Amino acid sequence: MIHLKSVAKRNKQSNHEYPFNLPFIQQFKEMHFRYPVTILVGENGTGKSTFLEALATNIGSILIGGENLENDPSLTPARKLGNELKLTWTIKTKKGFFFRANDFINFTNRLAAIKEESKQKLKEIRERDPNSLEVLPYASTLHDLNHFYGEGLEVRSHGESFLDLFQARFQPNGLYLLDEPEAPLSPLKQLTLMSMINEMVEENGQFIIATHSPILMALPNAEIFVIEDDVLQRKSYGDVEHVKLTRDFLSSPERFLRHLN
């Protein structure tokens, strides 16, 4: 299912501040989403995260692990760009989220802190008055955390907790913006993530994923856009530089290693 059909940038007088000064953003006119999965590839620093952030602010996505999108000061420049984007929808969905690998550690830390605080409050209230109804909100928070995340994301490894999170928060009919979700995942777990994404695609999910992973780039039902020479270019899997380089490297690492010294 394609929820978000396209994004276009409104014409604007030249602006020399970030993010409008990024060559890719300057050149950007519009982009169409024709597949349930859109993969965004580009060298470091080309502006993939910035672009996803701008999209997320325009959409009003839930930001997993960060501040509220509207309040997060680090997103002020992206919000300005987001305001200049015009989105067209098939059906606008409120389901889904924006996920940046970098926020994730904060997220697990915050969950752990909320859990600890709720336990502490419960204990204090029960010591004061075993029958007090004041316990209810804290008991409910603990119940929800256990329901969603079991033992706790904070006691799992980064990769495991990533997958737990996706498992807990993916739901049908959602629009998911994922920024480098492969970050802590082993190749095997990247395959697990691919399979979760496939399941959600079957359930009318749409994904826009910025990634450097040649594994994730192979997702079926996907269209790959590469930021090259400052513009978006559609590419087939085998023509993506990340894929070619990885393939060449794996077929003969020594050929590359010889040039490292």
Ligand SMILES: Nc1ncnc2c1ncn2[C@@H]1O[C@H](COP(=O)(O)OP(=O)(O)OP(=O)(O)O)[C@@H](O)[C@H]1O
């Ligand atoms: N708040 C900011 N102020 C000024 N420049 C910024 C800001 N955030 C990012 N940049 C710059 O904008 C450029 C694009 O950054 P962005 O993180 O969007 O790139 P990216 O394509 O996602 O890179 P990577 O693949 O390394 O994650 C970079 O040169 C970065 O230094």
